[in-house]
Amino acid sequence: MKELVIISGKGGTGKTSIVAAFAALAKNAVMADCDVDAADLHLVLEPKVMQTSDFTGGKKASVIAEKCIGCGKCQDMCRFNAIHLNGLGNDVVEKTYTVDPVSCEGCKVCVEFCPVDAIEFKDAVNGQWFISKTRFGPMVHARLGIAEENSGKLVTVIRKEAKKLAQQKKKDLLIVDGSPGIGCPVIASITGANLVLIVTEPTLSGIHDLQRVAQLTANFGIETLVCVNKADINPEITDRICDNTRKHGLKVIGRIPYDEAFTKAQIMKATLVEYTGGDITERIKAMWREVTSALG
Numbered sequence: 001m002k003e004l005v006i007i008s009g010k011g012g013t014g015k016t017s018i019v020a021a022f023a024a025l026a027k028n029a030v031m032a033d034c035d036v037d038a039a040d041l042h043l044v045l046e047p048k049v050m051q052t053s054d055f056t057g058g059k060k061a062s063v064i065a066e067k068c069i070g071c072g073k074c075q076d077m078c079r080f081n082a083i084h085l086n087g088l089g090n091d092v093v094e095k096t097y098t099v100d101p102v103s104c105e106g107c108k109v110c111v112e113f114c115p116v117d118a119i120e121f122k123d124a125v126n127g128q129w130f131i132s133k134t135r136f137g138p139m140v141h142a143r144l145g146i147a148e149e150n151s152g153k154l155v156t157v158i159r160k161e162a163k164k165l166a167q168q169k170k171k172d173l174l175i176v177d178g179s180p181g182i183g184c185p186v187i188a189s190i191t192g193a194n195l196v197l198i199v200t201e202p203t204l205s206g207i208h209d210l211q212r213v214a215q216l217t218a219n220f221g222i223e224t225l226v227c228v229n230k231a232d233i234n235p236e237i238t239d240r241i242c243d244n245t246r247k248h249g250l251k252v253i254g255r256i257p258y259d260e261a262f263t264k265a266q267i268m269k270a271t272l273v274e275y276t277g278g279d280i281t282e283r284i285k286a287m288w289r290e291v292t293s294a295l296g
């Protein structure tokens with residue numbers, strides 16, 4: 001089984017539209033949405049959820065109101081300002097302390113210092129991940145809780161489960177919609193992948209973002225291809241990107257002109273190849289041929 005990850009230096013480059021189009025063109029693939037902070041592959045692939053599992057990103061503290069004697073030691077000890085005197089009263093005190101789960105970093109210090117064992121330390125549910133059916137095959141995706149920051153860990157869970165599913169279903173390709181940027185979630189998206197496709201735009205920040213993500217894939221020794229989306233909005237910068245890319249030994253497999261079909265297809269919940277049979281579809285099919293040949 002081979003794994004293709006599509007990433008971009010930032011959000012909004014058309015990456016997900018390209019992933020969805022590839023999903024439509026692939027014959028025997030599993031899809032994984034690892035862009036967990038802005039997951040929108042489901043908008044086009046319309047997955048039917050078959051299985052839901054909780055994602056626990058780590059442990060967090062919580063005060064048991066009935067036991068708290070209001071001594072305030074936990075608040076004094078918490079370096080993350082996560083404990084506040086705003087809980088329900090009990091037989092001993094008018095107000096108890098509570099832990100703000102968003103600020104709690106799970107250091108466990110408060111638990112150790114509470115004189116009456118009034119603080120629990122349990123796995124916190126940070127979101128859910130799903131195994132679903134789509135019209136193009138199985139998909140693994142997730143929903144991260146509000147203000148949760150464990151997206152790197154969730155990405156790792158999604159990829160692991162998607163690989164397991166691909167093996168069970170005897171699929172020969174995993175197509176991953178990777179996280180944008182160069183942080184922990186994107187590293188979690190690409191480590192161990194067979195091939196990365198970077199989708200970029202012809203802007204000055206696009207050049208910079210491309211350099212950073214290309215450096216990242218080079219550090220991991222992963223074969224990398226590049227596609228410039230909206231290539232005609234600034235042909236000069238597109239040429240610069242293509243030259244730089246070649247200099248660094250990467251291959252540009254597509255120069256896609258700006259096309260409203262990207263937005264319109266998404267509104268219609270269709271992939272580009274389903275929505276339009278025009279030039280865009282031909283270019284995406286040509287990129288797909290390059291990708292499949294690079295995957296071997």
Ligand code: SF4
Pocket residue numbers: 060061077078079080081082083099103104105106107108109110111
């Ligand atoms: S576990 Fe650490 S961060 Fe969380 S409330 Fe307790 S002391 Fe603060």
Ligand code: SF4
Pocket residue numbers: 063067068069070071072073074075097113114115116117118119
């Ligand atoms: S240390 Fe324990 S008893 Fe004291 S305020 Fe905190 S939770 Fe309540």
